[in-house]
Amino acid sequence: METLDNFDLAILNELQSDGRLTNAELAQRVGLSAAPxxxxxxxxxxxxxILGYRAEIDRxxxxxxxxxFVRLDAAQNSGHLLKALEEAIRTLPEVISCHYISGTGTFELQVxxxxxxxxxxxARDVLxxxxxxxxxxxxxxxxxVKAGSVLPLSHLRAQSSHTAKSRRT
Incomplete structure (x- = not known):
């Protein structure tokens, strides 16, 4: 699957909004029959x-x-030392997000x-x-102000339209 068409984009959009939709409900919303x-x-x-489905819980x-938001500065930025730090961070359930960042600091955590x-x-005992x-x-x-993980898809819709037009010519 290289490109996404309008049906694929509609499916992704609907499932981002409600991952509990039945296939029949989803098919009706996107204008397809159930099997396709x-x-x-x-x-x-x-x-x-689609990487998975999960419940969004009110913390x-x-x-x-x-x-x-915790910015961790690594003592050394060498490969094996950063890997050990990454692995240790992954084991902490209190850390719900971790990004390797540019600028000041090495990692940005959400805890x-x-x-x-x-x-x-x-922070004192673990981090x-x-x-x-x-x-x-x-x-x-x-x-x-805004929380959630719904990704914008409009850039793909424009790309899908452009790809469809270039196939016709």
Whole structure:
């Protein structure tokens, strides 16, 4: 599967909005019958466009009121030392996101915690003691303006239209 057509884009858009749609509901929303819709979903999964399905949980309702952004500075940026740090970060359930960043710092983490005291202890006992960590800098979320992981697809729709037009000529 090299290119996505309008049906594929519609399927991706609908599943991002509601991953619990039945195939029949999805097919109706995108204008396909059930069997071709199911085949397209399977093809999108097999091609790696759809990585999985999961429930989005309200962190506040489960007692995780603190969201911290932590910039970790590595002591050394050599391959095996960074790999060890990456592997250690992956094991921490409190770290919900980690990015290797440019500019100041090496990694940017999103860390959830019950409260400031719990986060403080986690930072002092765990984060600063990870292998190859030189320093850490923390900022706290004061409120979420926009959260979620729905990706924009409009650039693909324009690309799909352009590809379809060039095939006709």
């Amino acid at each position: 819709c199911w085949r397209r979903v399977r093809a999108l999964e097999e091609a790696g466009f 506040h309702k489960i007692g995780l009121g603190v969201l911290a 959830v915690s019950r409260d400031l005291n719990t986060f403080s202890q986690f 600063i003691n990870l292998p190859n960590v030189k320093d850490l800098h923390t900022s706290f979320s004061l409120g979420e």
